[in-house]
Amino acid sequence: MPFPRTEPQQAQADHTTPKARIYAMLDTDGDGIASRDDYFVRIERARQATGRADDDPLVLVARAAGERAWAAMDANGDGVMTYKEYISWVDAEKFDTICQYALGALFDLADIDRDGTLDRPGFTLLRQALGNRADSAGAAFDALDGDGDGRVSRQEYLASIRAYVTGGTSPMGDALY
Structure with missing residues (x-):
């Protein structure tokens, strides 16, 4: 006899914490639960926003990396990641x-x-595709472009997200969320 299916519970989170804010962004349809569809629509939005074809090698890499990430986040394979699962999973x-x-x-x-x-337009395009407002993306770009050269490096970008997720100082994270 199969076990009864229980419905995931919506996030009961303090939406001022970094993890809660990121989780809310992952929940693209706003139903309180980050599903597989929620997660992968972000990749599709980035693909469309950048004008890349479905078979572009960078799109294939993004999807493969997304598959690995989702498999780790959804360890029980039920297609959803509750807020409780997310906060107990994500760390440095x-x-x-x-x-x-x-x-x-x-x-x-x-x-x-x-x-x-x-550059600013590329950064803003990406962050809007991932669910941030244009004004927040602009402020985040300014926070990351410390030398004022009009460019943000991949390393700076990832370091800032890491700092935000792990509770460190992240002016970019503060601006985005």
Whole structure:
């Protein structure tokens, strides 16, 4: 006899914490639960926003990295990641071994000239595709572009997200969320 299916519970979170804010962004349909569809629509939005074809090698890399990340986040394979599952899962080690590759692959989609940096329009395009408002993305870009050269490197971008997720100082994270 099969076990009865229980419905995941919506997030009961303090939406001022970094993890809660990121989780809310992962929940693209706003139903309180981050599903597989929620997660992968972000990759599709980034693909469309950057004008890349379905079979573009960078899109394939982003999808593969997304598959690895989702498999780790949805360890029980039920197709959803509740807020409770997310906060008990995400930490510095998971960022370093899983998340940075998925996030880096999305950055690469927006890096049209493949120089390892994004200008303001590329950064804003990416962050809007991932669910942030344009004004927040602009403020985040300003926070990351410390030398004022009009470029944000992949390394700076990932380090700032890591800091935000793990409770460190992240002006970019503060601006985005």
